[in-house]
Amino acid sequence: MSEPMAARAARLDAADELAEVRDRFDLDDGVTYLDGNSLGALPRGVPARMADVIGREWGRLRIRSWEESGWWTAPERIGDRIAPLIGSAPGQVVVGDSTSVNVFKAVVAAVRIAQGRAGTVGAGMGEAARTWTSGAGVGPAAGAIVGLGAPPGPTAGGSRGAASAPVGAQAEPSPARAGDGALRDEVLVDASTFPTDGYIAESAARLTGCRIRAVEAADVPDAVGPRTAVALVNHVDYRTGRLHDLPGTTAAVHAAGALAVWDLCHSAGALPVGLDEHGADLAVGCTYKYLNGGPGSPAYLYVRRELQPLFDSPLPGWNSHADPFGMSPAYTPADGASRGRVGTPDILSLLALEAALDVWEGVPIEAVRAKSLALTDFFLECVGSYVPPGRVESITPVPHGERGSQVALRCAGAGEVMRALAERGVVGDYRRPDVLRFGFTPLYTSYADAEHAARVLAEVLTGTDGGA
Numbered sequence: 268m269s270e271p272m273a274a275r276a277a278r279l280d281a282a283d284e285l286a287e288v289r290d291r292f293d294l295d296d297g298v299t300y301l302d303g304n305s306l307g308a309l310p311r312g313v314p315a316r317m318a319d320v321i322g323r324e325w326g327r328l329r330i331r332s333w334e335e336s337g338w339w340t341a342p343e344r345i346g347d348r349i350a351p352l353i354g355s356a357p358g359q360v361v362v363g364d365s366t367s368v369n370v371f372k373a374v375v376a377a378v379r380i381a382q383g384r385a386g387t388v389g390a391g392m393g394e395a396a397r398t399w400t401s402g403a404g405v406g407p408a409a410g411a412i413v414g415l416g417a418p419p420g421p422t423a424g425g426s427r428g429a430a431s432a433p434v435g436a437q438a439e440p441s442p443a444r445a446g447d448g449a450l451r452d453e454v455l456v457d458a459s460t461f462p463t464d465g466y467i468a469e470s471a472a473r474l475t476g477c478r479i480r481a482v483e484a485a486d487v488p489d490a491v492g493p494r495t496a497v498a499l500v501n502h503v504d505y506r507t508g509r510l511h512d513l514p515g516t517t518a519a520v521h522a523a524g525a526l527a528v529w530d531l532c533h534s535a536g537a538l539p540v541g542l543d544e545h546g547a548d549l550a551v552g553c554t555y556k557y558l559n560g561g562p563g564s565p566a567y568l569y570v571r572r573e574l575q576p577l578f579d580s581p582l583p584g585w586n587s588h589a590d591p592f593g594m595s596p597a598y599t600p601a602d603g604a605s606r607g608r609v610g611t612p613d614i615l616s617l618l619a620l621e622a623a624l625d626v627w628e629g630v631p632i633e634a635v636r637a638k639s640l641a642l643t644d645f646f647l648e649c650v651g652s653y654v655p656p657g658r659v660e661s662i663t664p665v666p667h668g669e670r671g672s673q674v675a676l677r678c679a680g681a682g683e684v685m686r687a688l689a690e691r692g693v694v695g696d697y698r699r700p701d702v703l704r705f706g707f708t709p710l711y712t713s714y715a716d717a718e719h720a721a722r723v724l725a726e727v728l729t730g731t732d733g734g735a
């Protein structure tokens with residue numbers, strides 16, 4: 268006779284090398300929390316840290332904390348804490364603003380680079396060379412920018428010194444030709460994207476004289492062409508949990524002379540991303556899901572080091588200035604990741620996130636990935652064994668190479684079913700019209716959680732639990 272699922276769960280939990288990490292979170296007995304792909308659970312260290320931030324750093328030190336408590340440099344410091352989790356070397360990630368805002372910064376900046384409009388702002392150049400360029404054909408060749416890592420050279424024509432150039436003097440939105448002569452006036456967006464990315468990309472396209480084209484993420488390599496400036500793709504689909512091919516898609520986008528911008532909301536903290544290794548250009552992501560930063564915790568922006576001198580922010584707030592306290596009327600961008608900053612950082616949320624990241628101490632992302640796949644495999648197996656055939660259909664891919672860290676089940680009456688599950692202490696979420704979504708956060712989800720959720724789901728669907 269085969270081993271009962273509950274016994275298997277106990278055996279798998281006993282052998283789980285990440286099992287002790289669960290104690291780093293504040294979880295309730297009696298609640299099976301499978302919604303960490305919407306809002307991660309509270310790490311135990313956060314409340315005490317927040318009490319100190321509020322009581323001492325704000326309460327006693329007040330304004331001194333910008334320097335003495337490291338508030339001013341928190342966006343870059345915390346970016347460097349996230350960096351290894353997404354495969355980035357230090358100095359390329361800055362934390363702040365929402366994912367939506369960072370999508371805007373990333374897409375507009377990437378279009379400007381692809382179109383050769385980004386000018387020569389930045390690193391290692393004298394003040395006279397910090398110029399803004401306008402018009403067509405003035406940028407470095409796209410092939411030199413994308414993927415090949417060639418240092419950007421000064422651009423020809425149309426330059427104005429920073430002191431005399433009004434911010435935003437680029438000649439948008441007429442379509443521009445890149446340095447290789449290509450007319451780059453298309454933004455590709457993943458057709459199944461989380462809606463905010465689509466809305467923002469559409470606006471970014473209009474602002475930069477581009478048109479937007481929606482294609483399924485898997486089709487981006489075939490769809491990208493000589494007119495593509497940027498492809499904006501979700502690494503993991505929020506609804507189905509499908510993992511998209513970041514290395515292959517990025518390579519195809521580069522081969523067409525365009526830039527790839529990745530949304531990592533549903534992958535960061537759940538699986539290795541390998542941004543540097545795979546040559547991703549820009550990336551954004553939230554920190555309130557698998558990074559457990561708390562409701563509305565700030566997002567992050569990754570800009571590959573070679574592109575940083577060309578990163579021409581569409582939101583060049585004073586925090587991204589080379590000398591913010593110089594209070595100059597002329598904008599001179601900071602070097603490096605700081606160029607992605609905008610205004611005053613949201614310190615309380617930032618520092619809650621910083622404390623939340625302590626849970627990663629000694630936790631390799633590869634171990635998280637291995638457990639995530641084992642958990643989702645086990646959950647699917649439990650569902651297959653407990654739920655009568657035909658009642659649910661998994662829309663999450665079976666192959667590990669195509670799966671993120673959630674299982675999405677299509678189910679008749681999904682809204683009611685999820686409500687019934689929540690009443691019984693199993694928390695996932697419902698995405699209209701018919702999807703039950705279960706997120707697996709390997710840092711705190713156990714195999715017993717997976718078995719219990721599948722069992723309660725079967726009870727709800729078969730009406731065998733005797734009601735809530």
Ligand SMILES: Cc1ncc(COP(=O)(O)O)c(C=O)c1O
Binds near residue numbers: 501505533
């Ligand atoms: C893929 C994806 N992008 C963006 C967002 C939202 O970003 P924001 O934090 O700006 O609401 C979410 C979830 O809310 C998401 O799942």
Ligand SMILES: Nc1c(O)cccc1C(=O)C[C@H](N)C(=O)O
Binds near residue numbers: 304305306461506563
């Ligand atoms: N960001 C959220 C929020 O502020 C409220 C409720 C849910 C969310 C989410 O994160 C939704 C999530 N991105 C999703 O994948 O559906």
